[in-house]
Amino acid sequence: MAVAKMKFAIDDGSTNVKISWIEGGQMRSIISPNSFRKDWKSAALLSDKKVYNYQVGTTKYTFDATSDKALATTHVAYQYDDLNLLSVHHALLQTGVTPCPVSIMVTLPITEYYNADDCQKNEVNIARKRANLMREISLNKGELFEIVDVEVLPESLPAVLTTLMDSGVNEYTKSLVIDCGGTTLDMGVIVGEFEDVSAVYGNAEIGVSMVTDAARKALAAADSDASYLVANELIKRRHDREFVEQVINDLTKVDWVLSRIDDKIAELGAAVAHEAKIFARNPNRIYLVGGGAHLVAPAIESAYPSLGEKITVVPEPQSALAREICCYHAADQAQAS
Structure with a gap:
């Protein structure tokens, strides 16, 4: 087996894949949206536009940002299927790094990573995720990264590591972390500066996809069928009237x-x-992460009025998890050497 030349921290969410890695002593990060449909595209008209035509087994897929035939990724099964494999490989190609053998750290929602009955690791799901990302995939007229090792981590809690360390909490502080992603809602209570994780909770029925699905239906009713990617962009830019009127x-x-x-x-x-x-009825602090953090912040502030400024949306909440996993791994490597 090839030896990995680089390591990437990947938060492979259902709506976007967030990647962070160390290059030249600096951390770099990108966000790659998921929008794939079956069959291949023809060659691009413009020479600077690249077409990404993939094949998994006998099935052909292509990246298509605007197609209303884009395949749904807003379900938990996405974590173990072709679309997850596609999204990770496609995101790696967006890093600008020359394809090579790589080791990757990926994530699973808390509801998938832990057993509901005893909060222990769900080794079956973790193995399924690893096996899925080690499968064969090809890129027509192009080269892909070779994934030689996959480490699976739980979502949410590591995303606040740096923020928590810099916040001046004491060893008794209870911090509630709320991660509102595309498909799942994950929560955990951290004691002190990660001295302990006292509880975790996940709900696979609540996520930004609730808003995305409603936006797509509304767009269709306004003669404007759109992909999940376009619908999510409309949600983000809903206050930009010029953009809105270009979409509808x-x-x-x-x-x-x-x-x-x-x-x-x-x-x-x-x-x-x-x-x-x-x-968590009365936490001391609340940290919001994930793509839906800004959307749900007003409701959380209303639900916990006494906390005021102790409710924080972490910087760049959508990509925070990948950045923190990358930082933690880099620090571990430095200590080991």
Whole structure:
């Protein structure tokens, strides 16, 4: 087997893959959106535009940012299927690193990583994830990275490591971490500066996909069928009227589409706040991470009014987990050497 030349920290979420790695002594990070459909694209008209046509087994796939036929990734089964394999390899190609043998650290939602009954590692799911990413895949007219080793880590909690260390907490402080991702809601209570993790909780039914699905349905009703990627971009840029009117064809329904999105964001926030209050009624601090962090922050602030500024959305919450895993691994390597 080839020896890995580089190591990448990868938060391979259902909506976007976030990658961080050390190159030239500096940490680098990218976010690669997931939008794949079956069959291949023809060659691009412009010479500077690359077409990504993949094959897994006998099935052909292509990366297509705008197709309304893009395959759904907003389900837990994504963690073990072709689309996960595609998304990781596609994201690696976006790093600009020359393809080579690599070792990767990837993530699983808390609900998949731990057994519900005893909070121990679910070795079956971890093995499934590793095996899925070690499978054969090819890129038409191109070279892929060779994944030679896969380490699987739990989502959420490591994303706040640096933030927590810099916050001046004492050994009795209980910090609630809320990770609202594309498909799942993960939560955990950390004691002190990671002295202990006192509880974890996950819900595979709550995530930003609630808003994405509503946005796609509203767009379809406004004669504007869109991919998951475009729908998510509309959610992020919903206050940019110029962008909104470029995406929505029926301009008479612009305000209606936006109101549907706002209603679903409020519903998501209420659902996350409800779950959080049941899980951790009175934490000392709250840290919000994940792609939905900014969407649910107002609801969390309302649910925990006494905490005020002790409720924090971590910097760049969507890519925080990959960055922290990368930093932690780099520090471990430095100590080992």
